Amino acid sequence: MQTMIRPALNILTNCALCRLKAAGVFAAMCACMVPNAWAGYDFNIPQPGTPISQQIYGLHMYILFVCAAIFVIVFSLMFYSIFKFRKSKGVKPDVNFHESTLIEIIWTIIPFIILIAMAIPATKTVLDMKDTSNPDITVKVTAYQWGWRYDYSAEDFGFYSNLSTPWSQIGQPGTPATEEKGKDYLLEVDNAMVVPVGKRVRLLVTSNDVIHGWYVPQLGVNQYGIPGFIKDVWFKANEVGTFKGQCSQICGKLHGYMPITVIVKSEADYAKWIEESKVKFGAKPLTASLPASASVEDANKKFTLAEAKEVGIKIYAANCIACHQTTGKGMPGAFPALSGSKVVQGPIDAQINVLLNGRPGTAMVSFARLSDSELAAVITYTKNSWDNNTGKIVQPADVKALRKA
Amino acid sequence: MSTAITPTHDHAYQGAHDARDHHDDHGPGNWTRIFTTTNHKDIGSMYLWFSLFMFFVGGSMALLIRAELFQPGLQFVQPEVFNSLTTVHALIMIFGAVMPAFTGFANWLIPMQIGAADMAFPRMNNWSFWLMIPAAILLFASFFVPGGAAASGWTLYPPLSIQGGIGLDMTILAIHILGASSIMGSINIITTLLNMRAPGMTLMKMPMFCWTWLITAYLMIAVMPVLAGAITMLLTDRHFGTSFFNAAGGGDPTMFMHIFWFFGHPEVYILILPAFGIVSQIIPTFARKPLFGYASMVYATASIAMLSFIVWGHHMFTVGMPAAGQLFFMYATMLIAVPTGVKIFNWIATMWRGSLSFETPMLFCIGFLCMFTLGGFSGLVLAIVPVDITLHNTYYVVAHFHYVLFPGAIWGLMAGVYFWLPKFTGRMYNETLGKWHFWLSAISFNITFFPQHFLGLAGMPRRIPDYALQFAEWNMVSSIGAFILGFSQLLFVWNVVSCIRSGEKAKAKQWEGADSLEWTHLPSPVPYHTFEIAPVIK
Amino acid sequence: MSAATSGYYFAPPSKWPVVGSTALLFMGAGGAMTMNQIQPFGWASLAIGFSILVYMLFGWFGQVIRESESGLYNDQVDGSFRWSMSWFIFSEVMFFAAFFGALYYARVFSVPWLADQDNALLWEGYSAVWPTVGPYLEKNTAYDFTAMGPWGVPLLNTILLLSSGVTLTWAHHALKAGHRGQLVAGLFATVALGFTFLGFQIYEYVHAYSELNLKLTSGVFGSTFFMLTGFHGFHVTLGAIMLTVILFRCMKGHFKPNHHFGFEAVAWYWHFVDVVWLGLFLFVYVFV
Ligand code: HEA
């Protein structure tokens, strides 16, 4: 369908485009004018970072100005009548002026034409956005409550990306933050997604639990991650830089604490990053995916304590710190401390069950989506960290046994 | 003064079977009356008081939201409580404040405007009202159960809404009950309009308010059952193991969105069309000149309603729908600007060459025109798919819909209250206080919500209790505005209450330019029973 | 809108609405508690609510019947009933439309999408053949089921319902012609056919659960199958109960040849339920 529409559209857009450019100039004028006077305040869509978001920026300015013009025209007529036809000035109403087919036809047709002039460039951009063919690299983005996972499948590694702003900056109702809020408050992550400049990046967006939204305005991408489905989008960054965004779809308690950072690197830097990441994240591909994968895993794996803790801390960072905190002390009143918890220090089965089944009705949901070895590792980690020194090691087989039951 | 009044409250006449003579005592003190009444005016008042109460409850939640957002960081509520506040704020405002208030006006006005003695089904009418009480109780109680109130946003998207506790079930059941109430109310209204008009009152002679309600009632009967279906599926997915919205079982969370928004978009017109009706009564009155293009107003309203069934996808541009779907929904959505524009132009043309005066109801209507149009324009911006991609689920959307809902629906209602209060109570409100209410609302509304456009453009997501530092200034401005806005509404309550208790006596035709039956044929206050002999309309 | 409003019967104050609302409060609270295993309060509250509702229905409808029989309802009231019943049935149509929409959406969109190229990353090997339990449940043989064939009980049920439409029309003609005997006979046949339909439906469900392993939990197929046929069955139940009431009223000599909207309303409802069944038969059973 696209191939048929496009030539026709191109002809149409040419005329719409000159208008778009004119609007763009006007837009640029205003955009320059305003921030200078109001340095530090954000009024508009942030600096576009891709060809698509550039188009979006232009489209928005174009439509904004058309609407503003209509507003001014229409309401100057209204205010004119307000000042001119006042009873207090002794004006008599013209009671016969209450119908005119001609006028009504005119003001039906003109808006219609204006709308067509808006629809044409918009259509063109839609078709450009939707064309996900021929990507240079593909990254799978998996959302979960409350963080992201990026899988560079072609390079055989993947990693979690979580909020890195400490809770001491955020504070709690009643107990103010103890630390000054940093410049990137709530927008900073531990591991950013990295892409090369000038390349078509295709994202396969999905989710593990509820719907989330992968939203980076400057890249012109806002895509729901829908559990059980993969949806694709693409972008191509114009230049090197760092782009920030947030989860755009309400996904529960920590929806506001689910930032996204994308670092665009030069090709050489990107290649270097890939090599480093293979070492850092690769080695043992830990798949956090839907329960289906759990059964496929190697159940005969035997962890040593050190091994399990090393893996476990990553899983913990990715899944648990949001509530139980890095310190394992939780948040009094909301999330129990794991440090010193009877459950964590107690028999392994009891804790495995908490993780597999969650505690219904509380924020502690089931983590059955993690694989047997991931669960084994994270439980071992909690049993041997902070004030907990049980020395107990949980093996994937233990988890598997209870998962079956 | 009473020359224009036909002897409608002549108690000598009672239809032979009219059982109403037995309960004609409407003296104060008979407290059972509010439970058992079948009189459209009683029920109308009950609706209006109920929605005023709910408006303040929902508004208080909004103020809590704004208090939390005054500064970055968490100050007052836990994030999950914040989500509940947002969710219940919306549900209460929509289902508890705006819809019942419109129904209250419908109850009061429709029989009087078409020359009927009452609604077609007075007993069912009472039930429509009383059904809202158990629903409200369930909704309020849900805050106090383990797991708290629904926290999934008013759109209740699964799987998030699958995770909630018993509070979510209570919310779902409350919406079921409210839906039943709305459907019954709408059937009553539509039947009254179609079957109870006085001789000579043809459809195309009905006042605009009646027309907009006819179309609204149709929309409600068409979409409330669809919402009921959607939340029923949600309930069975939650508790009975179905897989409608679960990919593992072959379902799709997106399916919920489609069904929900098939209801949801017509719903937003349900929230605005009766306000259009009210405005269409008031502007001609204060322009002292008939409504411009009455017939095209009717057709425009009907076109808006029809188009509203095919635009729902504009809430879902970011789910990953195919280009053809995006384009279809974009074009259809944009088209709605045409009939809506016709309405705006007609109102302005009504003012053109009129003889205008600016009492409080008229001020609210002029405010409505400007602000609703701004909201409509931001809607149009959102309809443009690529732009919506950057703005979806940001504060730009929040700004858009508050512009159409507060100065749209709520001001429409406020205008209506000021306009008809003299008729309902026989007393005048305080004009100075009314003007203060308008100007304070107008200014503080814009302080509250205009900056939210900037926040949205800059990328601040909605439904978050805490935000990055670059959003701090505008949020602070917005919160300050919200508090002024909230407390200005107390002026309104004060004005209404003191009008009822001690306002000056109002005239039968309080407004010089008014011409519908309730002004021309009935005294102020309107007697308990009216039009038991139908007036004949020439 | 022929006559003036003057002779229109407006109901006097009534306690029934508040009684009904109280019933719904108990039912709502009870339903929520029951679904969350808060017992025995849940069941108790449901039972109280349901009893109050039954009390309300008897009281309210009893009063309507008395009003109707004492001739309080003139032609204009009759007109109101006609309009309102039509709009009510329209709302029911829209309710079913939501579920038919879900079925359509699952078959045409979501299930094929789940098996497309991109989704192979998540659901490798899923083939999306309708009927389906979905890509994940499919891996568990405990979910294997057989779909209900159309040409056995469902066909029989189609015939039953269609003939009940005929007998009902016969009864209606008899009523208009003043033949009481035929009226009662026709109505009786309709009620009997209706309950027989329900009997078969129950049999079919038992069969589905015990032999076909087709359950409400059988993925999206089971969900749409049971919710559509279940809500339809529920409507048949209501219709059959209403028809029974009408039957008793006819036996007591209620209704006049030219004035019997109570009868007609139920007949409209019954035909509506009939039409929904035809939709079900085609889209749920035949074109599986
Ligand atoms: C009263 C309620 C109301 C009304 C009337 C409208 C009216 C419109 N709305 Fe709005 N909308 C909401 C309530 C309403 N909306 C709500 C509550 C949401 C959010 C729901 C949620 O997610 O929680 C929403 C969300 C929403 C979205 C989704 C945003 C997103 O989530 O990403 C979109 C996108 O298209 C949209 C568009 C429109 C349009 C095009 C109109 C049009 O009808 C407006 C038409 C009017 C005009 C255009 C102005 C007057 C016209 C002229 C003067 C003529 C000349 C004009 C031109 C030629 C341009 N609305």
Ligand code: HEA
């Ligand atoms: C008709 C509908 C309606 C109305 C009138 C309002 C009115 C207001 N709304 Fe609301 N709002 C919605 C419908 C409405 N809203 C919807 C649909 C959503 C989306 C929900 C979602 O995301 O799911 C929303 C979301 C929403 C948000 C976004 C929350 C988020 O995303 O997290 C915000 C934030 O500022 C907000 C603010 C306000 C404010 C300040 C008002 C003000 O206009 C309120 C004015 C205040 C009062 C009227 C209060 C008066 C009270 C007092 C003076 C205190 C005294 C108290 C007593 C005497 C009891 N609303």
Ligand code: CUA
């Ligand atoms: Cu993840 Cu919001």
Ligand SMILES: [Cu+2]
């Ligand atoms: Cu919409």
